[in-house]
Amino acid sequence: PSVFIADMADEALFQFLHNEVIQYVNSAESGETENGRCVSKLENMGFRVGQGLIERFTKDTARFKDELDIMKFICKDFWTCVFKKQIDNLRTNHQGIYVLQDNKFRLLTQLSTGKQYLEHAPKYLAFTCGLVRGGLSNLGVKSIVTAEVSVMPACKFQVMIQKM
Amino acid sequence: MTGSAKRINSELFTLTYGALVTQLCKDYENDEEVNKQLDKMGYNIGVRLIEDFLARSSVGRCHDFRETADVIAKVAFKMYLGITPSVTNWSPAGDEFSLILESNPLVDFVELPDNHSTLIYSNLLCGVLRGALEMVQMAVDVRFAQDTLRGDNVTEIRMKFIKRIEENLPAGDE
Numbered sequence: 001p002s003v004f005i006a007d008m009a010d011e012a013l014f015q016f017l018h019n020e021v022i023q024y025v026n027s028a029e030s031g032e033t034e035n036g037r038c039v040s041k042l043e044n045m046g047f048r049v050g051q052g053l054i055e056r057f058t059k060d061t062a063r064f065k066d067e068l069d070i071m072k073f074i075c076k077d078f079w080t081c082v083f084k085k086q087i088d089n090l091r092t093n094h095q096g097i098y099v100l101q102d103n104k105f106r107l108l109t110q111l112s113t114g115k116q117y118l119e120h121a122p123k124y125l126a127f128t129c130g131l132v133r134g135g136l137s138n139l140g141v142k143s144i145v146t147a148e149v150s151v152m153p154a155c156k157f158q159v160m161i162q163k164m
Numbered sequence: 165m166t167g168s169a170k171r172i173n174s175e176l177f178t179l180t181y182g183a184l185v186t187q188l189c190k191d192y193e194n195d196e197e198v199n200k201q202l203d204k205m206g207y208n209i210g211v212r213l214i215e216d217f218l219a220r221s222s223v224g225r226c227h228d229f230r231e232t233a234d235v236i237a238k239v240a241f242k243m244y245l246g247i248t249p250s251v252t253n254w255s256p257a258g259d260e261f262s263l264i265l266e267s268n269p270l271v272d273f274v275e276l277p278d279n280h281s282t283l284i285y286s287n288l289l290c291g292v293l294r295g296a297l298e299m300v301q302m303a304v305d306v307r308f309a310q311d312t313l314r315g316d317n318v319t320e321i322r323m324k325f326i327k328r329i330e331e332n333l334p335a336g337d338e
Contacts, residue, residue: 009243012216014177016209021184024205028191045183052179053172081172127180 011084011106018107021045022123035119039126046130053082053131054138067161070139071098074159078135096161100132101154108153121149125157132157178272185285195282202284206291214296217243225300229325230254232302233261236293236323245269249321265319268312276313285313293323301329 022042029038064070075087079102089101107124111117125147133145142162149155184205188198221239226232233251242248247269253262270286284290290306297304303326310316 009216009220010177010246013213013244014180016213016216017177017180017184020205020209021180023208024184024201025187041187045180045187048183048186049176049179052182053176078172082176 008084015107015110018127019110021127026123035122039122042123042126043130043133046127046132047134047137048130049127050131050134050136051138052134053078054135064139067096067141068092070136070141071100071159073139074132074135075100078132082131096163098159098161100157100159101150102157103154105153105155108149108155111152118149118152121152121155122147125149125155129157132159175269175272178269181270181288182274185283189280189283195280195284199282199284199287202287203291203294206288206293207295208291209288210292210295210297211299213244213292214299217296229258229261232297233263233323237263240296253322255324260322260324262309263321263323265321268319271313271319274313281314284308284311286311286319289321293321298329301331303327303329 022038025038025041029041064073071090071092075090079085079087079100083102083106085102085104085106087100088103089099091099091101105125105128107128108121111121111124129145129147133143136143136145136159142164144160144162145157146160147155147157185198185202188201192198192201217240220243221235223235223239226235237249237251241263247265247267249263249265251261252264254260268286270289274285276283276285286308290308293306294304305324305326307322308320309322310318310320312319
């Protein structure tokens with residue numbers, strides 16, 4: 001009888017797939033303005049997956065008190081479901097802008113920390129930006145989500161709520 | 165997780181895989197190209213996944229192809245996809261077998277549209293198995309013999325041992 005560390009094996013599998021998707025989109029888009037199109041494709045894929053993850057929610061106003069409640073849900077439940085941890089810090093200006101900080105973003109841990117790799121970081125964040133945007137969309141919230149690396153492997157996701 | 169969290173679909177890998185296949189179908193003109201790309205991507209994943217697998221499990225070197233089959237079905241599939249395919253249909257020479265998947269987690273809620281009848285939706289799996297085994301010195305041929313998405317009752321992956329790879333040869337380039 002052997003011992004198997006099956007914990008988070010499914011997470012590892014997703015990370016491998018995520019990395020390979022990035023490589024694919026990157027090579028498919030080589031040429032002028034490749035970074036922008038690459039990021040955009042990844043973000044769109046993430047959007048559809050994010051919608052799929054929150055498929056059974058409707059804009060159920062009784063479920064969430066307000067916009068902040070929805071954002072807390074994203075930071076806790078949604079992030080835990082997807083990344084097995086919560087967002088470490090949530091800030092807002094109470095005017096529709098939220099900054100979600102993940103101090104050890106799982107999808108960045110594969111990326112080397114040298115400066116020359118930082119230019120590739122947006123590609124590793126794009127899918128997740130889409131995930132958040134897609135999840136919020138199915139909760140009835142329209143948004144623009146961007147991200148940036150502060151200090152590897154910490155990053156910040158900025159959510160700008162769009163009034164409909 | 166709270167009650168509301170239970171309504172989050174936990175199928176991140178499955179949904180992401182679906183989004184990938186959708187993207188590939190947009191990018192390539194025909195199913196054959198998509199199948200090839202899925203196999204290639206699976207290969208790239210497999211050559212890395214094997215290290216992850218060996219680190220997680222304490223299975224030693226497999227002595228023969230039968231042992232390999234059991235490890236693939238009972239350990240690897242279980243660990244990464246949560247299913248245990250059965251190992252059957254051994255060739256008399258013992259160099260070929262089938263993995264029968266009663267359910268395929270990759271295809272939850274997936275239906276093939278009519279114009280993709282030759283798409284091998286889960287072809288990534290073939291590449292993964294091929295790449296992973298190549299890293300442990302086994303050249304194998306992997307293909308789908310049956311596919312529930314194409315109307316069969318079960319999903320059947322057929323694996324054939326081709327040859328042992330000498331350790332001092334460089335791994336194949338993809």
